[in-house]
Amino acid sequence: MNLRALAGFAAIAAALAAVGFGQSWSVSLAVLNLCLISAVMALGVNIQWGYAGLFNVGTMAFAGLGGLAAVLVSQPPVHAAAAAGGADLLLAGAAACLTAGLVWLVVRRVPRGRLRTACVAVTAVAGYFVIAAFFDPAIEAIEAVDPSTSGYLGGLGLPIVLSWAAGGLFAAGAAWVIGRVALGLRADYFAIATLGISEIVIAVLKNEDWLARGVKNVTGLDRPVPYEIDLQQAGWFADMVGSLNAGALAAASEADRALLLRDLVIEASGIFVKLCYAGLFAAVLLALLVLSERALRSPWGRMMRAIRDNEIAAEALGKNVYARHMQVFVLGSAVVGVAGAMLVTLDGQFTPNAYHPMRFTFLIWVMVIVGGSGNNLGAVLGGFIVWLSWIEAEPLALWTIDALTAAMAHDDPLRIHLVEAAAHVRPILMGLILLLVMRFSPRGVIPETVRR
Amino acid sequence: MPVDLVNALVLLANFVVVPAIAYGSQLALGALGITLVYGILRFANFSHGDLMAFGTMATILATWQLQGWGIGLGVLPTAMLALPAGIVAAVLAALAADRTVFRFYRIRRSSPMVLSIASVGVMFVLNGLVRVIIGPDDRSFADGTRYLLNARQFKEATGLAEGLTVRTSQLLTLAVAVVAVAALFWFLRRTRAGKAMRAYSDNEDLALLSGVEPGRVVLTTWVIAASLAAVAGSLYGLDKSFQPFTYMQLLLPMFAAAIVGGIGQPHGAIAGGFLVAFSEIALTYPYRKFLRYLLPEDMQPDGLMQLLSTDYKLSVSFVILVVVLLWRPTGLFRGRVL
Numbered sequence: 001m002n003l004r005a006l007a008g009f010a011a012i013a014a015a016l017a018a019v020g021f022g023q024s025w026s027v028s029l030a031v032l033n034l035c036l037i038s039a040v041m042a043l044g045v046n047i048q049w050g051y052a053g054l055f056n057v058g059t060m061a062f063a064g065l066g067g068l069a070a071v072l073v074s075q076p077p078v079h080a081a082a083a084a085g086g087a088d089l090l091l092a093g094a095a096a097c098l099t100a101g102l103v104w105l106v107v108r109r110v111p112r113g114r115l116r117t118a119c120v121a122v123t124a125v126a127g128y129f130v131i132a133a134f135f136d137p138a139i140e141a142i143e144a145v146d147p148s149t150s151g152y153l154g155g156l157g158l159p160i161v162l163s164w165a166a167g168g169l170f171a172a173g174a175a176w177v178i179g180r181v182a183l184g185l186r187a188d189y190f191a192i193a194t195l196g197i198s199e200i201v202i203a204v205l206k207n208e209d210w211l212a213r214g215v216k217n218v219t220g221l222d223r224p225v226p227y228e229i230d231l232q233q234a235g236w237f238a239d240m241v242g243s244l245n246a247g248a249l250a251a252a253s254e255a256d257r258a259l260l261l262r263d264l265v266i267e268a269s270g271i272f273v274k275l276c277y278a279g280l281f282a283a284v285l286l287a288l289l290v291l292s293e294r295a296l297r298s299p300w301g302r303m304m305r306a307i308r309d310n311e312i313a314a315e316a317l318g319k320n321v322y323a324r325h326m327q328v329f330v331l332g333s334a335v336v337g338v339a340g341a342m343l344v345t346l347d348g349q350f351t352p353n354a355y356h357p358m359r360f361t362f363l364i365w366v367m368v369i370v371g372g373s374g375n376n377l378g379a380v381l382g383g384f385i386v387w388l389s390w391i392e393a394e395p396l397a398l399w400t401i402d403a404l405t406a407a408m409a410h411d412d413p414l415r416i417h418l419v420e421a422a423a424h425v426r427p428i429l430m431g432l433i434l435l436l437v438m439r440f441s442p443r444g445v446i447p448e449t450v451r452r
Numbered sequence: 453m454p455v456d457l458v459n460a461l462v463l464l465a466n467f468v469v470v471p472a473i474a475y476g477s478q479l480a481l482g483a484l485g486i487t488l489v490y491g492i493l494r495f496a497n498f499s500h501g502d503l504m505a506f507g508t509m510a511t512i513l514a515t516w517q518l519q520g521w522g523i524g525l526g527v528l529p530t531a532m533l534a535l536p537a538g539i540v541a542a543v544l545a546a547l548a549a550d551r552t553v554f555r556f557y558r559i560r561r562s563s564p565m566v567l568s569i570a571s572v573g574v575m576f577v578l579n580g581l582v583r584v585i586i587g588p589d590d591r592s593f594a595d596g597t598r599y600l601l602n603a604r605q606f607k608e609a610t611g612l613a614e615g616l617t618v619r620t621s622q623l624l625t626l627a628v629a630v631v632a633v634a635a636l637f638w639f640l641r642r643t644r645a646g647k648a649m650r651a652y653s654d655n656e657d658l659a660l661l662s663g664v665e666p667g668r669v670v671l672t673t674w675v676i677a678a679s680l681a682a683v684a685g686s687l688y689g690l691d692k693s694f695q696p697f698t699y700m701q702l703l704l705p706m707f708a709a710a711i712v713g714g715i716g717q718p719h720g721a722i723a724g725g726f727l728v729a730f731s732e733i734a735l736t737y738p739y740r741k742f743l744r745y746l747l748p749e750d751m752q753p754d755g756l757m758q759l760l761s762t763d764y765k766l767s768v769s770f771v772i773l774v775v776v777l778l779w780r781p782t783g784l785f786r787g788r789v790l
Contacts, residue, residue: 055565136755185777187565188496192707193777196770199704207763358579358700362572369569424583431576435553438570 005377005446012384019392026267029274031391036281037343039383042367043288044335046379049368050448051296052328053308055187058178058194060360061201062333064352065174066167066340068205071212071350073163074222075155081145082153085210088138089153092131099127142210152213160222164284164341171337174201175330183325198361205352212350219349225276231269241268277346284342285380288335292376304328305374336364358427363390366434372444381445389433390426397425455612460745462614466603472726472733474622474691477629480725481684482702483709484636484718485677491653491716492673493558495567499549500681500706502578505699507542507682508689509586511535512593519595529596529621531690535683542682546674549574558670575700582696591694596620621690632683633722636676640718645672653716701766705732708769712776714783723784732768735760 012035020028041063048054102123110116143151182193206215231237241264242249252260295301307314307321315321344350363386371382401422405415437444482504489497514534524530553574557567600623603615640646645668651659652669660666685699692698709728713720738756747753760768776783 053565055568181774181778185781188568189711189777189781191565191568192496192704192711193770193774196704196708196767196773199701200764200767200770203764203767207761358576362576365569365572366576420587421584424580424588426580427576428580428584431573431578431580434573434576435570438566438573439553439556 002446002449005381008381008385008445012381012388015388015392023395026270026274029271029278031388033274033277033281033346034343034391035384035387036278036285037339037346038364038367038387039380040281040285040288040339040342041336041364042371042379042383042386043285043292043376044332044339045364045368046371046373046376047292047332047335048328049365050374050376050379051301051304051308052325053187054325054329054332055191056194056329056332057191057357057361057365058196058198058201059336059364060355060357061174061178061194061198062171062336063340063343063360064198064202064205064355065170066164066337066342067344067350067355068212069167069170069337070160070163070221070341070344071218072155073158073166074160075218076157078145078150078152078154081142081150081210084145085138085141086153088134088141089210092134092138095127095131095134099123099131102127139208139210150213151216152210152218159224160345161224161280163345164338167337167341168334169337171340172330172334175333176326179326179329183322183329195357195361198357202352202355205355212352215351215353217349217351217353221345221348221350223348224280224345225273228266228269228273231272232265237269237272238265241265244268281342281346284338288338289376289380292335296376363430366430369434370437370444372446372448374448375444375446378444378446378448385445386430386433389429393426393429394423397422397429456745459612459614460742462606462612462616463742463745466614466616468730468733468737470616470618470622472730474619474625474687475733476726476729477625478684478688478691478725479702479705479709479729480722481629481632481680481687482706483713483721483725484633485680485684486706487710487713487715487718487721488673488677488680490710492649492669493554493567495564495571496707498568498571498703499575499578500677501699501701501703502575502582502696503542503546503678504681504685504688504702505582505694505696506545506578507538507678508685508694508699509538509582509696510541511538511682511686512586512591512689512694514538515593525596527597527620528624529594529690531593531595531686532624535686538682538686539679542678542685543675545578546678546681547671549578550670550674555670579696579700586696588696591689593694594621594690619691621687625687625691628683628687632680633718636680636718639676645669649673704766705729705769708773711773712783714785717783717785720783720785727784728769728772731772732765735768736762736765 016028016032016035019031041059044062045056045059048056103120106116106119106123110119142153145151178194178197182190182197185193205212208214209216212218238261242261245261245264248264249257249261296304303314303319304324306317307319307324311321367382367386368379369382370386371380372378398419401415401418405412405418408415482500485503486497486500489495489500511531511534514537515529515531518524518530518534523533525533553570554567557570597620599617600620601616601618603617606616607613640650648659648664649669649672651662652664652666656666659669688699688702705728706725709724710721711724712727713722713724736758738758740753740755740757743753743757
């Protein structure tokens with residue numbers, strides 16, 4: 001770790017502390033948790049862009065699939081729905097596999113030309129109707145089961161922490177399929193293709209209610225950490241808070257003491273829960289960081305950089321560029337998927353409407369570019385810096401506008417307009433940060449270290 | 453012709469053909485801007501959607517001002533009078549972005565990916581500016597006569613069961629698009645500046661050697677692309693409604709249109725725009741009523757006969773994009789760009 005990285009993280013710590021003293025520790029920890037998740041996502045994008053120069057603008061899809069994994073792993077199964085439509089759904093799945101197999105067979109067996117195109121089209125269209133014949137009644141039956149509370153298949157009822165790994169697997173699987181289609185394309189076409197695929201994945205999550213209730217959202221997800229209300233009733237927790245605040249409690253009068261202790265316990269329970277999350281997320285981040293760093297320093301990492309810097313030369317040396325691109329695409333997407341599952345775990349709910357390319361794709365890109373592409377620590381720092389500025393831009397803008405317009409009348413239309421506009425200063429600030437870093441420090445806050 | 457067949461065709465015209473022509477014209481104008489920037493400046497410009505929103509915003513503000521003064525165009529929407537303001541604003545925004553951002557990377561001959569990432573920064577800034585200035589909500593600014601032909605009039609005139617509606621904004625969109633495209637083609641083929649643009653896009657070094665001034669070519673490109681963006685955005689806003697976020701979502705169909713037609717080729721962008729628009733609308737239209745007219749009593753369909761749920765509208769453009777890229781990577785029209 002060099003001086004710049006140390007200074008960067010120290011500045012972040014100071015900023016979080018300032019939020020803690022200025023707003024509240026609860027807010028500060030909430031920001032920290034999202035910073036940690038953002039850092040994991042940035043790490044994933046850095047694996048793709050920083051190591052191998054893949055311009056993937058579909059991060060949102062992998063974050064969404066990670067979120068889906070959280071639902072499918074942790075929610076209790078809905079047996080009635082499975083009984084109502086499970087068999088038909090399986091048959092539809094089988095029909096889909098069969099169709100895909102037949103198309104593959106046709107492509108393999110029939111020589112290139114008009115005949116092949118026609119055969120593929122006929123097989124696909126016939127397959128579509130067979131699949132629909134099973135699929136449509138199946139989802140209708142599933143969605144009819146208690147639509148206000150379930151109306152979907154539910155999950156496996158396992159602990160939600162397992163979903164973080166499952167989220168990685170989901171994202172990796174999707175990335176493999178997407179990579180098969182898109183990785184042969186030119187860099188700019190690849191970018192547009194991934195942007196399009198991410199929109200489709202989110203459209204599926206929004207509309208396939210049988211899968212995860214779509215826009216009806218799944219709320220009240222399982223938690224890997226204790227609930228505040230349990231903590232507040234636990235004797236050991238009250239004792240701990242009491243001993244930590246012994247001074248303040250001793251100073252209070254006998255009558256106030258119980259009330260003060262109760263308030264302290266309520267406040268502390270929220271902070272304790274957030275600290276638990278922070279611990280879990282930090283552990284994941286550290287593990288991934290160590291792994292990525294080892295990979296980058298290995299011969300494999302050197303090969304990746306060689307491919308990034310000169311694809312043709314690497315290919316001439318016998319490196320399989322397509323396979324290596326596929327590898328980093330799958331690995332990086334898996335990391336984003338893990339982060340997506342962590343995010344849904346933290347929120348305790350899965351809301352497909354929340355996925356917007358600005359927040360889940362382009363913002364992550366800003367993190368990587370700002371932090372320093374090609375440098376894992378840089379991507380992590382970028383995640384912290386950008387999330388912190390994204391979240392604190394609004395209160396700061398509001399405060400600035402308030403100070404600037406203090407002289408105006410309270411009902412001045414311009415003042416009202418500006419106060420309302422404060423929330424929208426965020427994208428401007430992000431854009432400016434990105435453009436300024438690209439222009440004046442193109443290698444980011446912590447530049448990539450070139451090892452020879 | 454039997455009445456049922458006519459009714460079926462009118463139904464299709466009303467719900468598929470007319471809306472798709474209007475939407476296709478809007479996409480084509482937007483895709484032309486993307487294709488021009490790609491052909492001359494050689495990068496995928498992610499900020500084009502928000503440039504459209506920016507121009508439209510200026511048009512709306514000017515429209516409100518004109519409406520406040522009581523100036524209107526009668527039958528036509530006031531926005532037509534305000535359009536020059538939108539064009540000027542979009543051109544100024546594009547030129548400012550070029551001057552402060554893109555020129556730096558162009559001179560250093562950075563990779564197209566770097567320029568694309570820079571355009572993401574420009575996208576953020578423009579998006580934020582639009583939201584700060586006009587707010588994130590739905591804004592409607594259409595006035596004038598809403599319908600050129602409404603369903604009741606049509607039914608009374610023809611005696612058919614199905615009505616045909618043509619909104620003023622739809623016809624206006626087509627008319628403006630035709631004029632803009634004709635002017636663009638005339639410019640590219642006949643004028644000196646247009647020929648310089650084509651030469652520059654075809655072979656930069658040769659063009660420079662022949663005395664084409666790169667600064668001027670770039671300037672012309674931005675002026676044309678931004679003007680088209682402002683026109684396309686304003687027409688889209690008139691036809692549907694204005695919401696800053698929807699313009700960002702238009703980016704994908706516009707890219708699809710540009711790539712499907714062969715990126716860098718103006719006529720390809722137009723064909724691509726209509727292809728995307730027709731596919732999106734035709735695939736998500738429920739054909740139940742249409743088939744009811746055509747099929748005998750005992751073969752009536754039960755379901756909606758919709759090939760794709762409306763929610764997957766956006767996905768259609770992408771599927772077209774992937775199919776074309778796999779099947780014919782250079783786009784539908786091969787050959788020289790511009």
